Amino acid sequence: MRFQPDNWLEALSRPVAMAAPDANVYVEIMAPDFRFIFVLALLVLVAAMSLAPRRRGAEAGDGTHRRAGARTVFILAAALATGFVPWLATTANGRYFLAGLLIVGPVCVGLAWLLPLTRAMRLALAVGMVALQAFVVQQSIPWRAWTMASWNEPPYFHVDVPPESRARPATYVTLSAISYSLLAPMFHPQSRWISLHNAPFPDRVTADGRRTADLLAKADPGSLTLLAPAVPGMLTPQRLPNAGVSGAIDQQLAPYQLALVPGACRFLASRGLADMGLGDKTPRERSQSGFWLCQLARRQGAAPGALPANRHDAVFKALEAQCPRLFPPGGDRDSQALPNGEVRTYLRAEMKAYVYDSGEVYYKYYRALNPVLVGKADDVLAGRSRLDCGKIRGRSGLPWEREI
Amino acid sequence: MRQPHPPLLERAVPAALLRWEVVLVCLAAWGCFLAIPLSLGELGLGWDALNHHIYLGWTAEQHRFDRDFLGAGYQSFQSPYLYWPVYRMAAGGWTGTAAGAVLASLHVIVVWPVWMLARGCVPGATMFDFAMRVLAVALAFMSSVVLSAFGSSMNDLLAAAPLVWAVALAMEPVTRTGDPGPAAACRWVLLSGLCTGLAVAVKLSNGPLAVFMPGLWLLCARGPRRRLAAVLLGSIGTLAGFLLGYGYWGWLLWRHFGNPLFPFYDHWFAPLRAWVGWAG
Numbered sequence: 167m168r169f170q171p172d173n174w175l176e177a178l179s180r181p182v183a184m185a186a187p188d189a190n191v192y193v194e195i196m197a198p199d200f201r202f203i204f205v206l207a208l209l210v211l212v213a214a215m216s217l218a219p220r221r222r223g224a225e226a227g228d229g230t231h232r233r234a235g236a237r238t239v240f241i242l243a244a245a246l247a248t249g250f251v252p253w254l255a256t257t258a259n260g261r262y263f264l265a266g267l268l269i270v271g272p273v274c275v276g277l278a279w280l281l282p283l284t285r286a287m288r289l290a291l292a293v294g295m296v297a298l299q300a301f302v303v304q305q306s307i308p309w310r311a312w313t314m315a316s317w318n319e320p321p322y323f324h325v326d327v328p329p330e331s332r333a334r335p336a337t338y339v340t341l342s343a344i345s346y347s348l349l350a351p352m353f354h355p356q357s358r359w360i361s362l363h364n365a366p367f368p369d370r371v372t373a374d375g376r377r378t379a380d381l382l383a384k385a386d387p388g389s390l391t392l393l394a395p396a397v398p399g400m401l402t403p404q405r406l407p408n409a410g411v412s413g414a415i416d417q418q419l420a421p422y423q424l425a426l427v428p429g430a431c432r433f434l435a436s437r438g439l440a441d442m443g444l445g446d447k448t449p450r451e452r453s454q455s456g457f458w459l460c461q462l463a464r465r466q467g468a469a470p471g472a473l474p475a476n477r478h479d480a481v482f483k484a485l486e487a488q489c490p491r492l493f494p495p496g497g498d499r500d501s502q503a504l505p506n507g508e509v510r511t512y513l514r515a516e517m518k519a520y521v522y523d524s525g526e527v528y529y530k531y532y533r534a535l536n537p538v539l540v541g542k543a544d545d546v547l548a549g550r551s552r553l554d555c556g557k558i559r560g561r562s563g564l565p566w567e568r569e570i
Numbered sequence: 571m572r573q574p575h576p577p578l579l580e581r582a583v584p585a586a587l588l589r590w591e592v593v594l595v596c597l598a599a600w601g602c603f604l605a606i607p608l609s610l611g612e613l614g615l616g617w618d619a620l621n622h623h624i625y626l627g628w629t630a631e632q633h634r635f636d637r638d639f640l641g642a643g644y645q646s647f648q649s650p651y652l653y654w655p656v657y658r659m660a661a662g663g664w665t666g667t668a669a670g671a672v673l674a675s676l677h678v679i680v681v682w683p684v685w686m687l688a689r690g691c692v693p694g695a696t697m698f699d700f701a702m703r704v705l706a707v708a709l710a711f712m713s714s715v716v717l718s719a720f721g722s723s724m725n726d727l728l729a730a731a732p733l734v735w736a737v738a739l740a741m742e743p744v745t746r747t748g749d750p751g752p753a754a755a756c757r758w759v760l761l762s763g764l765c766t767g768l769a770v771a772v773k774l775s776n777g778p779l780a781v782f783m784p785g786l787w788l789l790c791a792r793g794p795r796r797r798l799a800a801v802l803l804g805s806i807g808t809l810a811g812f813l814l815g816y817g818y819w820g821w822l823l824w825r826h827f828g829n830p831l832f833p834f835y836d837h838w839f840a841p842l843r844a845w846v847g848w849a850g
Contacts, residue, residue, distance in 0.1 A: 197714035231693045238690035238745045241789060245737065245782040252778035260715045262775035264730035268684055269737060271710025275702055276691025285579040285698040292705040299712040308718035309606065313614030317666030322624070323615065344617060347625035347642035351661055359634075359641035373827075373836075373850070381639045 193260030208277035239276035323438035337385035430461035534560030607670025626650035627657020683738035690745030729773035736765035763807020771815025
């Protein structure tokens with residue numbers, strides 16, 4: 167629902183909003199598109215001019231061609247309009263509307279062709295549309311718009327995979343939001359992979375919880391291995407995870423009954439990872455770019471120092487009742503304990519809710535810079551503090567109204 | 571007395587140029603597409619490539635449902651076959667530029683149907699019509715979303731190609747000035763349906779867009795009975811195309827997860843799992 171309109175105004179104005187030079191309007195990247203405005207304007211022009219008295223010799227082609235062209239143009243325009251509705255209703259993501267983004271080109275030029283103007287004027291109009299759209303495309307620089315890492319020379323992504331990892335199968339777990347599964351083909355093909363960032367906690371109740379439990383249970387204890395990108399600034403002089411990050415990793419592994427084996431990590435240098443990120447890295451930063459490969463052990467019980475969760479369930483529930491579309495009841499899974507409160511994630515809505523022990527309740531939409539205060543927990547519970555579901559910072563409003 | 575030359579825009583396009591117009595447009599587009607990865611000198615790997623593109627291409631060769639679970643998160647279950655080329659080139663030790671050039675070349679497949687639509691919108695054989703068609707094709711690709719696909723491992727544009735073909739084929743009986751006849755119309759509709767099914771098979775997100783296809787098939791025939799038959803034929807073609815493109819993958823998902831669309835609509839398949847005694 168990242169790009170789905172939240173109200174009728176947003177839905178109806180989307181063809182116009184798509185021209186805005188902002189990112190995250192109908193696709194993650196900045197991709198201003200004037201062509202839907204062209205279609206709307208040309209439809210008005212064609213309708214207006216068809217009512218005006220016609221000048222001889224200023225019509226498109228001969229009668230047969232004109233009729234065939236007009237039929238095609240209007241059918242395609244209707245198809246585009248029809249396709250717009252389920253697109254907006256399902257994802258509204260431009261990457262899933264590429265057929266529409268292609269078809270709109272011939273529709274624009276076809277409408278210009280239908281205008282009762284001289285050929286030179288219609289050609290100038292079409293050239294003008296192409297030129298304006300080319301200008302905004304050039305200004306938005308679509309090249310490398312998605313690029314995080316560059317594949318220049320082989321291998322496609324460099325990482326020093328140890329020979330034994332290529333030779334012997336193991337069970338690898340990843341924790342990061344990016345699974346880095348592009349590395350999997352570099353390891354032994356009989357190895358097993360699971361992304362714990364996505365996997366539900368192991369249980370015997372839900373199907374996916376059971377699948378997680380089964381995969382982890384079947385793993386040979388000596389072969390359970392964590393593959394995680396090294397966290398800048400959290401490395402020991404030997405480029406291994408320091409105590410702070412080891413503790414954080416253990417906290418994340420604990421619900422899966424896994425733990426780091428002390429002193430059983432190694433660093434895999436990665437030029438692929440070193441090239442990622444903004445700005446130039448110093449030689450030291452580059453040398454510290456890589457992955458940690460850490461042996462894991464099974465654990466019984468909670469991680470040492472683990473904080474109790476589910477202390478603020480009632481507050482989360484109250485928030486979820488206020489805006490169930492943005493805070494689907496229950497969230498993705500149980501709340502996670504923070505040193506000073508709890509956080510619950512709502513991946514589908516890309517939302518997080520925080521309840522702090524001091525009593526404040528915040529939400530944060532992923533495109534907002536900072537969390538937004540909802541109110542005090544007691545007020546949320548009593549209904550005195552209410553979240554305006556139509557005014558979500560970072561999400562709501564037309565592109566030019568939005569705040570981050 | 572010599573006839574004066576008509577103005578340039580009113581002159582007829584030479585017959586040879588008209589005959590080869592689509593080929594010339596495709597060649598010109600290919601040159602433009604190729605220029606992008608060649609000038610970048612690399613293939614960009616985005617969030618999705620690091621997360622699942624290469625992995626999916628790997629699983630296209632040999633599925634891993636009996637080994638991995640969520641190896642690439644919940645993206646692990648989408649139809650992987652369009653990712654196979656990029657994986658094969660990555661595993662084969664290609665340079666990023668060469669891989670980008672191959673991927674850009676594959677995208678020429680979408681230029682032809684766009685030109686067909688342009689020809690439908692702007693029929694005619696004058697220089698003016700020819701110029702307008704070229705501009706229509708250029709404007710079709712003049713989108714940052716479309717162009718950002720070149721020089722990356724994204725396959726959304728490639729996945730959209732069958733749907734654009736489906737629209738172009740469905741429009742053929744409409745765009746023709748003469749009556750193509752019921753047999754020819756049936757052929758276009760059937761092919762259009764096959765392409766629609768294939769489009770949904772390679773990317774399920776094409777499904778919602780395909781809702782307008784029956785409307786286009788309706789217009790391919792004359793008379794209520796023939797129109798209905800056209801919709802039926804297109805729907806059969808869609809089903810066939812979908813089974814062709816998704817059947818094996820869907821069967822694998824059913825075998826391992828009891829849901830051919832896993833992880834979507836899982837509760838919808840619960841009665842079916844119970845009915846057939848699927849044990850998981």
